[in-house]
Amino acid sequence: MDVRLNAGATGPCAGITVLDFSTVISGPMCTMILGDLGADVIKVEPPRGDATRMMGPPFKGELSAMFAQFNRNKRSIVVDLKNIDGQAIAQRLALQADVVVQNFRPGVGERIGIDYATLAARNPGLVYLAISGFGPSGPYLSYPAYDTVIQGLIGHMPIQGGSQRPALIRSLVADKASALTGAYGILAALLARERGGQGQNIDVAMLDAFAAFILPDALLRETFLPSDEWQSLPDISGVHRTWDTADGHVVIMVVEDGQFHGLCRVLDREDLIADPRYASLVMRFVNGQELFGLLDQELRKWPTATLLERARQFGAPVAPANDVQNFLADPQVQANQTVFEVDDAVAGRIRYLRNPVRLQQTPPSLRRHPPRLGEHTDEVLRGAGYGAADIAALRARAVVA
Numbered sequence: 238m239d240v241r242l243n244a245g246a247t248g249p250c251a252g253i254t255v256l257d258f259s260t261v262i263s264g265p266m267c268t269m270i271l272g273d274l275g276a277d278v279i280k281v282e283p284p285r286g287d288a289t290r291m292m293g294p295p296f297k298g299e300l301s302a303m304f305a306q307f308n309r310n311k312r313s314i315v316v317d318l319k320n321i322d323g324q325a326i327a328q329r330l331a332l333q334a335d336v337v338v339q340n341f342r343p344g345v346g347e348r349i350g351i352d353y354a355t356l357a358a359r360n361p362g363l364v365y366l367a368i369s370g371f372g373p374s375g376p377y378l379s380y381p382a383y384d385t386v387i388q389g390l391i392g393h394m395p396i397q398g399g400s401q402r403p404a405l406i407r408s409l410v411a412d413k414a415s416a417l418t419g420a421y422g423i424l425a426a427l428l429a430r431e432r433g434g435q436g437q438n439i440d441v442a443m444l445d446a447f448a449a450f451i452l453p454d455a456l457l458r459e460t461f462l463p464s465d466e467w468q469s470l471p472d473i474s475g476v477h478r479t480w481d482t483a484d485g486h487v488v489i490m491v492v493e494d495g496q497f498h499g500l501c502r503v504l505d506r507e508d509l510i511a512d513p514r515y516a517s518l519v520m521r522f523v524n525g526q527e528l529f530g531l532l533d534q535e536l537r538k539w540p541t542a543t544l545l546e547r548a549r550q551f552g553a554p555v556a557p558a559n560d561v562q563n564f565l566a567d568p569q570v571q572a573n574q575t576v577f578e579v580d581d582a583v584a585g586r587i588r589y590l591r592n593p594v595r596l597q598q599t600p601p602s603l604r605r606h607p608p609r610l611g612e613h614t615d616e617v618l619r620g621a622g623y624g625a626a627d628i629a630a631l632r633a634r635a636v637v638a
Contacts, residue, residue, distance in 0.1 A: 238273075238591040239602035240579055248275025249599045253427070255279065256334040257311065258318075258327075258351065260287045262384070262409050263368050263443065264340040265307040266416035271336070271423065272310030273592040273601040279334075279617055280311040281327060283318065284638055286610040297584035305587060305607045313608035314617045315638040322636045324350040329621050331356045331363065336423055340368040343378055353438040363436040364426040366419050372442035387411040387443045393451050399478075414450035415443045475525065479558050480533065485541040486558035489532075492518060499553035503544060504535045581606045611638050 239247060246252075253276040257268040265280075265287065272278040280287070292303040317323040328350060331337055337356060339346055346352035346367065353365040367373070370382020380386075388394060388411055394403035422439045430436055458467045479486045491497045494517065501509045509515055509531075514524045521528055536544070541557060548555035557563065564570060578588050584606075592601035614637050618628050631637045 238574070238577070239600050240577055241602070242579065242604060242606070246275035246277070246602065246604060247599055248273065248601050249596065250427075251275035251599070253277070253335045254333060255336040255338065256281060256327075256330055258337070258339040258341070259368065260340065261289055262307060262412035263415040263419065264338050264366075265289070266413060267366070267368070267419040267423070268311065268338050269307055269309060270416070270420040270592070272605075273603070274594075275599070275602065276310075276336070278311040279330065279613075280308065280313045280608065281318075281330070282313055282315050282610060284315055284635070286315070290610060297581075297587075299609055300581075300584045300607060305584075306589070308607040309589065309603060310605050311608055312605070312613035312617060313611055314614045315611035317636055317638075318349045318351070320634075320636050322631065322634070326618070326621075326631070326637065327351050328356065328359070330617070332360055333621065334360070334363065335427070336364045336366070338366045338368070338419065338423075342381070343367075343369050343373050357436060357438070361436060362430060362434070364423055364430060364439070365436065366423055366439045366441065368415055368419055368441045368443065370443050372445065373440050377444075382443055384409045384411045384443075387447050390444060391448055391451060393455060396455055410451070411443055411447040415441055415446040418446040418449070475529070480536045482536055482541045482544055483539055487536065487541060487544055488556050488558055490554050491521075492554075494518070496552065496554055497521065499548070499551035500532075500555070502551045503547040503553050503555070504532075504539070506535060579603065579606075583609075614638065 250271050253271070255268055255271050255276045255278045257264065257278055257280045259265055259268065260282075268276075268278045268280070287304060287308070289304040289307065290299075290301055293301040295302045316326050318327060331351065337351070337353075339351070347355075353363075353367070356365065357363050370380065370387065371377040385405060388405050391411075394405060397406060398404035419439070419441045422441060426437050426439055458464060461467065476490065479488055489500065491500055497515065498510050501507050513520070515521045515528055539547075544555060545557060547553075559567065565576060570576060574591055575593075576588055576590055578586055581587050587606065589603070594601055615628055618631075618637065623631075628637070
C-alpha cells in the first residue's frame with residue numbers, strides 16, 4: 238500500500254467522486270475502502286459530526302481512535318441537512334458525484350431531499366448505496382438496528398456461546414460485513430455503468446449482509462430439505478475452539494490427512510496415524526468427540542512455543558491464540574506490513590491497518606489522514622462553484638460550518 242501522504246490518487250477508483258452521508262461504521266468503512274482505492278470521498282457531516290468522533294477514549298487532540306480507523310482518505314464538509322439550503326448544497330454536490338452512500342433509516346433520505354429518485358433525476362449516472370438494518374420493506378422497517386441487534390437476530394450467538402449462554406462476537410462484525418458488501422456492490426454497479434452508461438440504486442440490509450457472511454458453514458444441517466433427518470449429525474462448529482497447552486493456548490484446523498499425520502508427529506503420537514477411527518476426514522469427524530478428548534490431553538503436555546516450532550517442522554496447521562500485542566509483534570504481520578505507522582501533524586504517530594488488496598498496477602494508497610470536522614468545507618464548496626460571498630453567507634446562517 239502506497240503511504241505517501243498527499244500523493245496523487247493511483248488506485249482503480251481514481252477520478253471517482255463519492256459523496257458520503259453515512260455515520261458510525263458500516264457506511265464510513267465502505268467509503269474508506271473506496272478512498273483507499275483512489276476515490277475522492279467527500280464526507281458530509283452534520284454540525285455535531287459523525288458519532289464516532291465522540292467515541293473513545295483514546296483521543297488525540299480532536300481525533301478519536303474509532304473515527305481514525307474508519308475515515309482516512311476523506312475530506313470533511315459540515316452541512317445542516319435539516320435546513321433547506323443545506324439540502325440544496327447536498328443536491329448540488331450530488332450533480333458532480335459518481336457515488337452516494339448513506340445509512341439513514343428508510344424514509345430519511347426522502348425527507349431531506351437526497352433520496353435516489355431525487356438525485357438520479359438530475360444525475361442518471363449516479364450509483365446510490367443505501368445501507369439499512371433491515372432493508373426497504375418488511376415488518377422491521379422502522380426499527381433501529383445496530384451491530385448487536387443484527388447479531389442477536391442472525392442465529393449465530395448460541396454457536397458462539399457453546400454450552401454456555403449465547404455470546405456476541407466481540408467486534409462490530411455485522412457493521413463491517415455490511416461495509417464490505419456495500420463496497421463490492423458499488424464496484425459492481427460502477428462496472429455495469431461503464432458497460433451500459435447508467436447508474437443504479439443499491440440496497441444493502443445489514444441483516445442480509447451479515448447472514449450471508451457468517452452463516453454459510455452454520456447452515457450445513459439446514460442445507461438439504463427436509464432438514465429434520467440431519468439434525469443429529471455432529472456440529473462442525475465444535476472444531477472452532479481453542480486448546481489448552483502447558484502454558485497457554487493454541488488453535489488447530491486439520492483438514493487434509495497429511496496435516497493430521499503431521500499433528501500426530503508434533504505430539505509424538507504417530508500410533509494414531511494407523512488408527513482406522515481417524516483414517517480420513519469423515520472418520521475423524523464421526524469420531525470427533527473421542528479424538529478431541531485425546532488431543533485435549535496430549536496438547537496440555539507441551540509448552541506453546543515448542544508446539545508451534547514442531548508444527549512448522551511437520552506441516553501441521555497450528556497457531557498461537559495471540560492477543561493484539563502479540564499480533565502486532567508477529568514476524569509475518571511485520572513482513573506483510575499488515576499494520577503501518579505514519580505521522581499526523583496534530584495527532585502525532587498513528588497506526589493503521591493496510592488495505593489488504595495488493596494491486597500491482599494501481600495499488601491502494603494513503604493520501605489523507607482522517608479529516609477534522611469541517612476541515613474541507615470551503616474547499617469542497619468552491620469546487621462546486623460557490624463564491625466566497627456565498628460561502629460566508631451560508632456560514633453566517635449556520636447552514637455550513
